[in-house]
Amino acid sequence: MLIHPWDAARSDTEWQEWLAAHDFGQLAVNGLPGEPPHVQPLHFAYEAGHGERGRVLTHLARPNPLWHALEADPQVLLSVVDDYVFVPGPWQAAPDGPAEHGVPTSFYAAVQLRCTARVVDDPEETADILNRQVRHFQPDGGSAHAAVGEAPFGRMLSGIRALCLEVTDVRAKFKYANHRSEEVRERIAAGLAERNGPGDAAALAHHLRRRDG
Template sequence: MFIHPWDAGLDEAEWQSWIAEGHDFGILSVNGPPGRPPVAVPTHFTGGDGHLLIHLARPNPAWTAIEQDPNVTFTVFGDYAFVPGPWRAQPGTPPTDGVPTSYYTAVQFTCLAHIVDEPEAKAALLRRQLAHFQPDGDHAPVAVDRPPYGRMLPGIRGLRLDVTDVRAKFKYDDHKPVEHRTAVAEHLTARAQGLDPSAAREQRRRLGRIGPWKP
C-alpha cells in the first residue's frame, strides 16, 4: 500500500480509534502456492494484545497457503467515496479540468499466522469473538461438549495473526488548501450517497488536526 506523507496516519491512536469505531471486517491476503494466485478471504475479525483473531471453514483454500507460508496481510478499509473531477478543479480553471480521485481509510496489518486447531482453543477463540459481536450474551454457551457449537467445531479452524507491522492511510486530500477540503466535505455531505457522510467526517476530522498541510 503506497502512502503519501499527507495521507499517513498522524499517530497510532488515530488508526486504533478508527478500528475501534466498528471497523471489524477486512480481507485476509495469503501467498498462493507456487504458480497460483494469492488467496484473499473477506472475514470479520477481533483484535487486541498485538494480534487479530479470525476463524474460517476447514475447506477454505487459505489453509493450504498458510501452511506453506504463514506471512500474511490483513487489510481493513472504509469511509470511501468517489470524488468527481469538478469538485477538485483548481480555482480559475474550467470544472471539467478537475481530476477525480478516491477518498478512503485503510489499515493494513502485516502478520505471522498461527493455526488454532485444538478444540478447547477454538472454543476460546469463538468466545472472544462472540464477546465482541454479541456482547449481550444472547447465544448458547460455546463448549466442546455442548450443542450447537460443540458439534460444529470440527468444521472450522481458528487463526491467530500476530501483528508485526501496521500501516495506516487516510486519503482525504490533506495536502490541498483548507478551502478546498472544506468545500469537498460539503459536497460529500450534500450528495450523501453510500459512505459519503462518513468520508466527509473523516476529512473534517483530519482538517481539524492538520490545518494547512506543512511538509
C-alpha cells in the same frame, strides 16, 4: 499501498480506533508455487492489548482451500478498506482555474495488517477464540457459550480451524485531501454534505476531522 505523508495515520490510536469499528476485511495468503494468492473475506476481532501491535482472531471452515498455503507460509496480510467515496473533478479544481480542469479522485480509509499466522486446532483454544469473536460482535450476549463437548456448539468445533494472527507491521492511510488548500477543502466538504450519498457522511467526518485535527 502508496501512502503520502499527508495521508498517513497520525498515531496508532487513529488507526486502532477506526479498526475497532471496521471488523470485516480480506485476508491475503501467498499461494503455493505456481498458484495465485488466496484472498479470503472474513469477519475478525482485533485485540490491541496483545503484543506490540496487537493480534487478530478469526476462524474458517476446515474444508477451506487456503490451509495448505497458510501452513507453507504463515506471513499474511489482512486488508480493511471502508469509508470510500468518489470525488468529482470540479470539487478539486484549483481556485484560480476552470472547474473542468479539476482532477477526480477517491477518498478512503485503509488499514493493512501484516501478520504471522498461527493455525489453532486445539479444541479448547478454538472455543476460546470463537467466544472472543462472538463477544466482540455480540457484546450484549444472545448466543450460547461454545465449550468442548457441550451443546449446542461443542460438536461443531471440529468443523472449523481458528486463526491467531500476530500483527508485525501496520500500514494505515486516510486519504481525504488533507494536502489541498483551505478553499478546496471547504468546497469538497460542501459537496459531500450536499450530495449525501452512500458513504458521504463517513467520508465527510474524516475530511473534517483531519482538516481540523
